[in-house]
Amino acid sequence: MIATALVVNLRYVIYSAVLAPHFEHLPRRWRVLLSYVTVDGMFALFAGRYRPDDGNRHNHWYFLGGSLVMWCAWQLSSGIGIFAGAMIPAEWSLEFASTLALIALLIPLLFDRAVTWGAVAAGGVALIAARLPLNLGLLAAIAVGVAAGLAVARIGPRNGVGRV
Amino acid sequence: MAAESWLVWALIAGMALVAFFTRAIFILPGSHLRLPPTAERVLRYAPAAAIMAIIVPDLALAHGALSISIENPRLVGGLVAFALAAATRSILATIVGGMLALTLVRQFAG
Numbered sequence: 001m002i003a004t005a006l007v008v009n010l011r012y013v014i015y016s017a018v019l020a021p022h023f024e025h026l027p028r029r030w031r032v033l034l035s036y037v038t039v040d041g042m043f044a045l046f047a048g049r050y051r052p053d054d055g056n057r058h059n060h061w062y063f064l065g066g067s068l069v070m071w072c073a074w075q076l077s078s079g080i081g082i083f084a085g086a087m088i089p090a091e092w093s094l095e096f097a098s099t100l101a102l103i104a105l106l107i108p109l110l111f112d113r114a115v116t117w118g119a120v121a122a123g124g125v126a127l128i129a130a131r132l133p134l135n136l137g138l139l140a141a142i143a144v145g146v147a148a149g150l151a152v153a154r155i156g157p158r159n160g161v162g163r164v
Numbered sequence: 165m166a167a168e169s170w171l172v173w174a175l176i177a178g179m180a181l182v183a184f185f186t187r188a189i190f191i192l193p194g195s196h197l198r199l200p201p202t203a204e205r206v207l208r209y210a211p212a213a214a215i216m217a218i219i220v221p222d223l224a225l226a227h228g229a230l231s232i233s234i235e236n237p238r239l240v241g242g243l244v245a246f247a248l249a250a251a252t253r254s255i256l257a258t259i260v261g262g263m264l265a266l267t268l269v270r271q272f273a274g
Contacts, residue, residue, distance in 0.1 A: 005179040008218070009186040011211035017204075020190035028194070035188035093266060096238060099222045100262035102215050103245045104255040109212040122213035123220035127230070130221045138217050145213025146206050 004135050007142060015043045021052035023060055034060060037067035039074070040105065118149025235273035241266035 015038060023031055045066060050059045088094055110116045122145025129137030223242035224230060234240060245262030252258070 001175050002178045002182060005182040006186070007210075007214050009183050010207065010214060012183075012186040013189055014207050014211070016187055016190035020194070023191055024194045026194075028192075031191050031194055032188070035191045036184060038187045038191075093237075093263075096222075096241065096266055097259050097263060099219055099238075099242065100245045100259045101255060102219050103242065103262070104249045104253075104258035106212060106215045106219065107246070107249040108253065109215065115209055115212050118209040119212040119216035123216040126217035126220050127224055130225055131228070137221075138214070141217035142210055142213045145217065146209040149209030149213065150205060 001135070004138060007135075007138060011040075012038060018047060019043070022046075022050065022063075025057060026060060030060065034063060034067075037064065037071055039067065039070050042066045042070055114149045114153035117152040118145040118147075121145050121148035235269065237266045237269040237273070240269045 016035070019034070019038070023034055026034075042063060046059070046063050049062070050056055106119070110119060122141040125144045126137055126141035129140045131137070132140065219242065223239045224232060224236075226236060226238070231239065241262040244265035245258045248254075248261040249258040
């Protein structure tokens with residue numbers, strides 16, 4: 001379970017590397033706070049709006065404001081889920097909505113051929129290796145997916161070799 | 165139950181630490197620490213691979229067995245969701261459409 005958490009949070013390592021130059025002039029407590037509130041949606045908004053070299057030294061307020069709105073929505077919906085979730089009939093399969101949300105998040109990530117083929121390879125391996133214990137199937141799928149992505153990027157036309 | 169509750173809390177704490185430190189790893193040092201190019205190339209493919217590896221078994225496995233059939237509600241719902249996500253880029257449309265497809269297949273195939 002910890003390994004799963006590590007894997008689904010790996011993308012935040014990338015976000016962290018992208019955000020670091022924006023926030024390096026801030027005091028440590030600010031950097032702890034901004035690390036804690038980082039989520040996908042706010043990262044996407046922020047990265048689309050600011051560049052590290054644009055000299056804006058107040059953009060952390062934009063990041064914090066948006067993040068706090070998302071933080072409140074997150075805590076509120078989690079609370080509703082914990083206290084009212086049991087009232088929703090199990091046969092509605094509401095948990096399937098989380099898989100559907102992942103599908104919606106996945107599509108914008110498939111920005112080039114290599115990433116797409118890497119993901120397809122990972123999906124295939126995850127299916128074959130689903131019976132492995134300790135979520136090792138997931139880790140194997142990601143390892144093969146990354147290898148497949150690197151291989152496609154190497155052999156394919158250079159349409160997908162830009163930076164993230 | 166009581167014997168296991170410490171384990172639940174330990175798992176929650178562990179996952180919270182993982183969630184925090186993956187975010188803080190470059191923001192917190194604050195210096196000019198940068199990813200080596202190899203790590204950057206690996207991380208480029210990891211997120212999409214990870215999400216796909218979570219999605220596919222949930223759609224195509226039913227009780228641990230492969231189920232590729234128009235009567236598998238999760239598979240049909242998932243495929244509808246993929247099409248909607250690609251066409252609309254809307255999370256809400258994806259979830260609503262996928263749930264509708266799941267329910268319809270359940271009604272008529274179940």
